[in-house]
Amino acid sequence: MAPPLTALIIDDEPLARQELQYLLDAAGDVNVLAQVSNGIDAVDQIRTLKPDVVFLDVRMPGLDGFAVLRKVLALDKRARLPEVVFATAFDQYAVRAFEVNAVDYLLKPFDASRVVKTLDKVRARLSATAIDRAADRPHEPVPELAPTLRVTESAEDDGDFEETVTDVAAGSTRGTIAGIVAGAEAKLDALLRMIERNGQPLRSGKVVVRTQNRLLLVDQKDVCFASIEEGRISVVTNTVEGDSNCRTLEELMDQLDPEQFWRAHRSYVVNIQHIREVVPWFKSTYQLRMDDRKQTEVPVSRSQTKRLRELFNL
Incomplete structure (x- = not known):
């Protein structure tokens, strides 16, 4: 039997943290290692506890969700990021502008069935990653940094424009550590640009x-x-x-x-x-x-x- 997932909840809103903790407890087979209320502490906890997955608020004062990930990489160039599930209050249309395959998102207020599906995705990815790691040059450890980020932008006419950022971990044996880190940061930058361009919620006034x-x-x-x-x-x-x-x-x-x-x-x-x-x-x-x-x-x-x-x- 596989061990339970280890998780961090990172959100500046106490009620959002408590709600997600309740839903993860109800889903079962998840061990929440800690709740974190700000980006600075989040960096320390990710590096110290090394969870399987972090549930990361997109917008926080100080370091936002993306800055947290950049900081982890900047402090340790050989770091392997956990699976990342972004939490956001953006509406469904805005979320489509930065939907991520290998990561995932949860829309606030959280939905119990959506949380369960997200956990299934996390487990599937961790399982696939473990198989790949065992099969790929077991005697030469390869630094794994960021999962593939696939960003999809939907135009008003529903024509799909797709920007896919190459998975640097898959080609890491052919590049330098510096190149791997640069590639991981580029993926985060690409996702952030998409949000800034298309992810802002509509304001009615x-x-x-x-x-x-x-x-x-x-x-x-x-x-x-x-x-x-x-x-x-x-x-x-x-x-x-x-x-x-x-x-x-x-x-x-x-x-x-x-x-x-x-x-x-x-x-x-x-x-x-x-x-x-x-x-x-x-x-x-x-x-x-x-x-x-x-x-x-x-x-x-x-x-x-x-x-x-x-x-x-x-």
């Missing part, structure tokens, strides 16, 4: 706010701030306060204009146009007094203090 059994469409410019507490996301304007239909702040941020909205704190997203006052706080920290009816005070995390100073030349 409206935010759905659920209040008193009604679903209101609120203009983004009217949103003062949004916050999350115990899994509930509240959206506040000058006239309306209600719940978002999003499950994470990251998912909500994907719908908002990044030029106007800022993740000032782990639990808060603010509209910079609705900041009424910057209030100095203890130990060189700040709070934001918003212009909603309650003049809510929103904390600024230490990691975002520099961004605050840049925004307002403090």
